[in-house]
Amino acid sequence: MTDLQSPEASPPSTPHKRPLVVMTNVSKSFSSGTLALSDMSLTVAGGEFVSLLGPSGCGKSTALRIISGLGDVTTGSIDWPSSRINAKGLPEGDISFVFQEPTLMPWQTVFGNVYLPLRLRGVSKAQASDEIMAALETVGLKDFAKAYPRELSGGMKMRVSIARALVTKPKLLLMDEPFAALDEITRQKLNDDVLRLWRETGITVVFVTHSVFESAYLSNRIVVMKARPGRVHADFPLETSLERAPLYRTSEEYRAACEKVSASLLEAIGPGAAMEMH
Numbered sequence: 001m002t003d004l005q006s007p008e009a010s011p012p013s014t015p016h017k018r019p020l021v022v023m024t025n026v027s028k029s030f031s032s033g034t035l036a037l038s039d040m041s042l043t044v045a046g047g048e049f050v051s052l053l054g055p056s057g058c059g060k061s062t063a064l065r066i067i068s069g070l071g072d073v074t075t076g077s078i079d080w081p082s083s084r085i086n087a088k089g090l091p092e093g094d095i096s097f098v099f100q101e102p103t104l105m106p107w108q109t110v111f112g113n114v115y116l117p118l119r120l121r122g123v124s125k126a127q128a129s130d131e132i133m134a135a136l137e138t139v140g141l142k143d144f145a146k147a148y149p150r151e152l153s154g155g156m157k158m159r160v161s162i163a164r165a166l167v168t169k170p171k172l173l174l175m176d177e178p179f180a181a182l183d184e185i186t187r188q189k190l191n192d193d194v195l196r197l198w199r200e201t202g203i204t205v206v207f208v209t210h211s212v213f214e215s216a217y218l219s220n221r222i223v224v225m226k227a228r229p230g231r232v233h234a235d236f237p238l239e240t241s242l243e244r245a246p247l248y249r250t251s252e253e254y255r256a257a258c259e260k261v262s263a264s265l266l267e268a269i270g271p272g273a274a275m276e277m278h
């Protein structure tokens with residue numbers, strides 16, 4: 001066994017198979033006439049870490065919004081078989097979203113920002129306090145509860161945004177290019193944080209990224225979308241016997257995974273098109 005091998009710490013090779021989200025033959029057109037998605041089907045099961053990749057404008061964010069219930073479908077269906085569904089037909093409280101921008105309220109402390117989703121549910125600050133501090137501890141910011149966003153680095157602001165998403169204890173965490181605006185070292189640290197979170201909490205993650213390297217590092221399943229109108233071009237597992245930790249980035253397995261994802265993206269984009277890879 002090499003230094004890199006640590007099956008204990010590796011992502012679970014057989015995730016719990018309970019479906020959390022089922023998208024069936026979904027098409028989405030906007031009033032502008034843009035057909036963003038066409039006949040897209042995707043099932044995400046509990047415990048998976050799925051990266052969604054594809055050329056710019058292929059509908060990744062649109063798909064994520066539909067999965068979250070924030071966006072409606074034009075044809076086809078979206079179901080959340082494991083969630084409690086409210087009167088509007090939407091899942092209640094099981095899904096959280098992290099966007100590329102941390103979107104923090106500058107006039108609120110870190111504590112106040114993380115409190116927001118619970119405040120919106122009518123939970124008092126006193127009742128919410130333990131949950132808020134636990135979420136901050138998860139992202140390593142327990143000592144910054146009283147700080148204001150202007151006092152934090154970009155990476156710390158993103159950690160607050162993740163804590164805010166976790167405070168409601170969602171089953172499914174949707175992340176839309178969350179680290180794209182961060183420098184490479186911060187991005188890699190946050191990649192490790194998210195992996196730790198995924199392992200420790202058993203949360204399911206759907207992660208939109210442009211980065212082949214990031215997706216190959218994080219995911220145990222890759223979904224590559226075709227250029228607009230978006231639909232699934234390829235859907236494959238990315239298993240590894242190695243621990244997804246910084247040393248993994250130097251391994252042959254990681255290099256092979258990057259190559260596999262990259263080849264699939266090139267196919268999805270088609271001949272002659274430029275590819276965006278960081």
Ligand SMILES: Nc1ncnc2c1ncn2[C@@H]1O[C@H](COP(=O)(O)OP(=O)(O)OP(=O)(O)O)[C@@H](O)[C@H]1O
Pocket residue numbers: 030031032034035036054055056057058059060061062063228
């Ligand atoms: N609210 C909207 N109204 C009209 N068109 C939209 C709307 N939202 C997205 N679109 C269009 O739908 C297509 C898919 O957009 P989307 O943001 O989902 O793609 P994406 O793959 O996430 O893009 P990127 O990788 O550049 O972030 C694009 O052509 C976009 O301009």
